[in-house]
Amino acid sequence: MTDARQDSYDVAVIGAGMAGMSAALFAAERGLSCIQVGSGGGLLFASGLLDLLGVHPVAEHRLWQSPYAALAALAREQPDHPLARVDAGSIRSAFETFVTALAAAGLPYAPLGERNRNVLTSIGTVKTTFGVPRSMSAGVDALDARPSCLLVDFRGLREFSAHQIAATLGRSWPGLRYQRIEFPGCEVVPELYAAHLARALEAGETRERTIARVKPLLGDARAVGFPAVLGLARAGEVHAAFEAGLGVPVFEIPTMPTSVPGLRLLGALEAAVSARGVRRRHQATVRALAFDGNQGTATLELDGVPGGERVRARAVVLATGRFSGRGLKADRGEVRESILGLPVQQPTSRETWHQRNFLDPSGHAINRAGLLIDDAWRPLDADGKPAWPRVFAVGSILAHQDWMRSKCGSGLAIATAWAAVDQVARQLRVTAAG
């Protein structure tokens, strides 16, 4: 019986984006039995880069080389920011645990260290980030040293122009060249899709033909960059074959969604949590959630499971994300929390949700809306008290942060999941002891 429906768990994690996956992973690592509800669709938009904290304060556009120094400044200047509630030691542990699990699932990252890194993006901007997949790390070195370097793209991959990147950076990187090639077997296909290319490159013959087309273009290049399509589940093998075949370091450049590194991350995280015994209901949504009076055990009623399902859990971690993750919903009047109807800290009127200018330095007020929490990561009710004793909230649904401008999305997810799961474990221990 591998598919037995255990109907009672220590923790139910609602949400399967970066925060939900992190919470499920950390809970399982602590030996808590865990069920996870929700799709990982949000990870398809992930770049594969793990930001920790790149910009602070947002309005000043100040970039940091040390994320930990940035976190210290954040803690002093914005103590209500969710990341200000997590100590640096916990953040280090959380990230190490996270990338160790990814590596074990076949998705290795470059050693984390203490510094942010600069990574090229597909439109030629430079992104400050923290955790870099190994397949992208030669690009960090190349961007730092700016040697003779070749960027290759594939005709038909519409959102990735090597010419654009080289032209955008050309003045400061004279040795950056670009070449466009036909993807083997797709010479008469007008539009190429990153995920298809990634899968095609797992076939040895396509890979060898691609390498053979690039090799004559190398010239004096000391590194070669590609759009992030070098393999899907077997990306490590594909990347190694490219490096061996071309004889120089090879790196991937993150692309627009749907992103292959996002697919890899989703696959690796699913494998990691499943390997740790987490039960997943990835097509289910929570219709209702109620608590027993005395025991405080939660009952979740699930939709999207044939016949419906009822699950009991001693603690619930809400990792449902913001608007695109459906954790928050807005109508013309206000923002609401989708599952429990928790109060949402928000601007007073819709006229102030968004700035007139998209790139306004302060960011949009709506992006700082979200749940307020107590010191134990429990969302507050209208009276400012924990809404339920054992409901916890993590990730981007939390108020007082603007992860898109701060470049702290993954950090927010991973660090808050770590800290909240720590609280979950404590609470359950206390209950067990009591």
Next chain:
Amino acid sequence: MNFLSFIQTQVLIIGGGVTGTALARDLALRGVDCILIERHDINAGASGRNHGLLHSGARYVAGDRAAAMECRSEGEILKRMAAHTIQDTGGYFVAVQGDDERYIADFPSHCARSGISARAVDVATARALEPALSDRAIAVFEVPDASIDPFQLSLESMAQARNLGARLMRHTRVVGFERDARRVRAVRVRSLSGGEDVRIEAAQVVNAAGAWAREVALLAGAPIEMTYSKGTLLVTHQRLASRVVNRLRSPGNADIMMPGGTVSIVGTTSTHVDALDAIHPTTAEVDLIIEEAARMLPVLATTRFIRAYAGVRPLVGSAGIADGRAVSRGFALFDHENHGLDNLATITGGKLTTCRLMAERAADLVCRRLGVTRPCVTATTPLPPAAECGGTEPGRSARAWMRSHGVHDTLLCECEMVSGSAVDAIYAALRSAGDTPTLTDIGLRSRIGKGACQGGFCAVRTAAHLYNRGDFEAQRGLAEILDFFGERWRGQRAVLWGEQLAQAELMEALHCGLFGEELPNAGMHDAPRTAPNADAAAGLAP
């Protein structure tokens, strides 16, 4: 004494909206040489910010019969002469419970008096044909309303005028008039792209600057009385009705829902404004439109909107009237002879539907002054379609892409099915006119940026495409993506809730979260992006 370079022409037209471009075409067809200067781009003002409604005239039958009849006859002319820019959808006038019964009862006879066909339609039949109509509808009449693409109309008018020798100077504004005793000797203009001012010496000058006509006339020392009425409109995610749907009542807020290809357009409001800058749709206007229009079309209460936009109606005369709707929507032609000028005219006010007639009247005045005797021919000369001008028509580039079956012709926008070759044609046409085309120029002439992503994806792809063609160099792409998406954003912010808010969040995650477009020097790593680094500045350097 000055050494500015100068250009000579018979007629200088100021303003590239529907009136100015129709005037350029009218004059060119009469063999008159002209230059049109436009501060921004074609249809940048109210000409590009309206319903796209070709009025049957029925909306004005009760209050302004002259305007109604003008609309009727001009609508009929445009349906014959510019049929390819028009979707002859027909229109309904719909009353709901609580609407003025007297107005409803009088409507058919008012229409008849103006010569406008208005056929009573059984409410159940109307609701079967247009299921979006409220079950509280009590009366429906069918009228010959239609939908017209103002961009295609203006672009093709200008294209034909240019083929006949007219010149277009975009991104060029008037900075001053040089006057002799009773004449404008020259108009001094300045290009947005910099460079020296240029003097344009024209025998006749026509101010067709729409809402800006008062400012332009003032520069010439010829004050005219105008008021401004701001109108806001909403664009739905999907088309909700096949016909034009009008509220059967005395004109008020949110009376009209237009079919606009794959979407519907709902509006408008009418708010008096004193200034023309910083015009943008507000959330209060959006809410007002939805609440009011939902009485006729309840689906609007729950539908997804992808965009809002606002334009300013130039209303002539009657300064001090608070509600713009009380001022005539008729047009005005000023000959400025009372201002001591014999070679300046201003044509403003009016409606999209009457733009051809406005141009005819202005051209008649100009030709009389020039001694040109050839008559206006625009009422009898079809507007020739121009391949590069039809890109704003929904579905058109999709059809071309299907037919051409080019192996390497990729779709840059999948929502609106805009192909690389469609962008190339627009680019080449602008280029051949000596312009340096921008993403925003391409957006105005195509469906790029018009779908649900509002440019978030397709602007990036179009920039990549233009790099691959060698059209973009250096860091231009980044700046253009920002310009284009920023402009699209201004139209989105008032309709961001529900699904469209989720979409906007994804776009910000991409453009800010991943690309960091909001950061200075985003493409220039060696500019002081990380150095002097913040860590050191904060005294926390490792």
